[in-house]
Amino acid sequence: MPDRGAPAWDPAAYLSFADERARPFADLLGRVGAEHPAVVVDLGCGDGSVTAKLLRRWPRARVTGVDSSASMLAAAAEHAVPGRLEFTRADVRDWLPDGPIDVLVSNATLHWVPEHPELLAGWAAAVPPGGWLALQVPGNFRAPSHALLAQLCRSTRWVAQLADAAPDPDAALPPAGYLDVLTGAGLAADAWETTYLHVLTGEDAVLRWVGGTALRPVLAGLDEEAAASFTAEYAAALREAYPPRDDGTTVLPFRRVFAVGHRAS
Template sequence: MASTTWDPVGYLRFGDERARPFTDLLARVGAREPLTVVDLGCGEGALTASLAARWPGARVTGVDSSPQMLAAAAAHAVPGRVRFVEGDVRGWQPEEPVDVLVTNAVLHWVPGHADLLRRWAGQLAPGGWLAAQVPGNWRAPTHALLAALCRSPRWSALAGDAAPAADAVLDPAGYLEVLTGAGLAADAWETTYLHVLHGEDPVLGWVRSTVLRPVLDRLGDDDAAELTAEYAAALRAAYPRRPDGTTLLPFRRVFAVGHAAG
């Protein structure tokens, strides 16, 4: 995760669509006046800053391992209220018990992240909240086609280890078991969003800043262009353009919220 170069501008091309799951996740967090709020994997910081608007009395910290994302997030910093720090979520430790801990669209990059959730549950303050959202579309054409491409004879030596894994995340019941096993009262669910995309190769544009990024980081320019062209053709067949020029992208996401006693 730390070795991948992330692109804040490309990520924000679909900023509204990517913000919806964050909003839906936080709608299930019932904290009223938290003092310490942490966003693990904060990205470019706009959604992290929205937490300070929701809870004006809180100190909000965004943590991310990408220098590119943190450079963009600096625009949202507010002295004494909102700060951004560099760190890997796998080794992050709080300075004090946390009232609200959020991790949005991050844990699918971390194998074995159920153990992280258990650890974070133990770092909540009494009455604290843990909220997580992960993409759940790892068996969708966007990911299945890329995985098959990475493992094909042409690309396996160069990009086979970057192929998306179908078991990268749990289903809602799995996350419910993790959080309740960690002593939290838990709620878990899934939602499939139907995004209406515009322009040329919009599904390719979507994945360029997410699942395709680690693959391209392993390739030189010529190889990256060749793989991208092959992948783009497969995506066009899987997600055909509609008569009105738009393209539909169904996108499943998995949510889990836990509440500590106290």
């Protein structure tokens, strides 16, 4: 996960919904047809829990997870297998391969990088014959969870401090946009979207979900008292937008965008 100028990531907060966050990764890998790749790279590997699944999928591969967050990489270290599954610190914007890569994966990372379509085009152009490139990004930036956050950042009370921290509604491309990037680099490509209905439990469940991702850079710009005040306003808006059901659970519809490209041998 890129963190250039961003707050430190909290693996515990992110992993509080580990099962829900892992489902899109499994769906993404289901469209990757590589049988016996030798080199697999996960760009924006986070805590490494899903990166470890790449080694289970391809047990003879050498798998590398790349991330810029020291806290996430510290958590990822428990998954390392010397010579088989390793992790390295680098910003995806600066990362360069040191040789051919059979499978390049980026899961829930590229939306943090405004210039990522150009970055992705470069990665796609470097896919070798027989290679695969697979990506997944959230596509929920116009949903209430993110639109309310952006609206609050730009409200009269908070605009002076938080206007630049508001989530960008165009942080991710639509599926057709990623299809164009991959096919433009000569790859045979597939792109699609899925909306997951996450059934969450506990009080302020949607706030806790967003608290591990989009809310972090917003609160990083506030002192403790202001952060508590902002969070209270945001929580109230989320409770209205996502009311609990009769059984106490809360349903969070969450859209994801996927794309997979392959270069023929």
